[in-house]
Amino acid sequence: MAAHKRSTSAVPGTREMSYFEQQRQALIEEIAMNFEHVLANINKLNRSLEAVIAVGNEFSSVEALWSQFENVMAKAPEEEANAKAGEEQEGDGNAGAGDRGANDAGQV
Template sequence: MSVSAPPDQPSFFDQEISRLTLEIAMGFEELLTNNNLLNRKLEEVSGMKKEFATIADLWESFHEVMRDLKPEIDLREGEGVPGTGGHIVATRGSTS
């Protein structure tokens, strides 16, 4: 008494091979999708790094200019620093 599958149906072994092969293929598809997503995210981070480098260079240049700039404001007695509210602006033609 031998139990065998009918000739038109694949055996259990062949069915398992097909099922496992399909499962492995789906796993590779998922891996490829996740790998592509990771690559896109890494490219975004790299792009942001370049943008921040440009801004950092700009601030560094500004800092160097401000550091090298010597104060050239000549404060006379009774006058304040412009922009602080203590600066008096004289208008033309006004008589005091």
């Protein structure tokens, strides 16, 4: 009988755990294991986010170059529009007569 009592007790000199305590201990161990999984997944997510940020930072020089190109191209149409407006103001009388002559010749 002493052998039977020793096998049910995990540590000599301690009392047996009740069903509630066994279930509580099992749940605590499961929760601890799940917390470890959550921590591992958060660390993995953190590494992924750091990698994404690093890739984004690698493109900062390319972005600056394209931004400069965009600014130059945005100025070019404005300058072209200003130049056309100046040419139209200078040549308004001649351009209108020449256009009418070409249209009349095509209709005859």
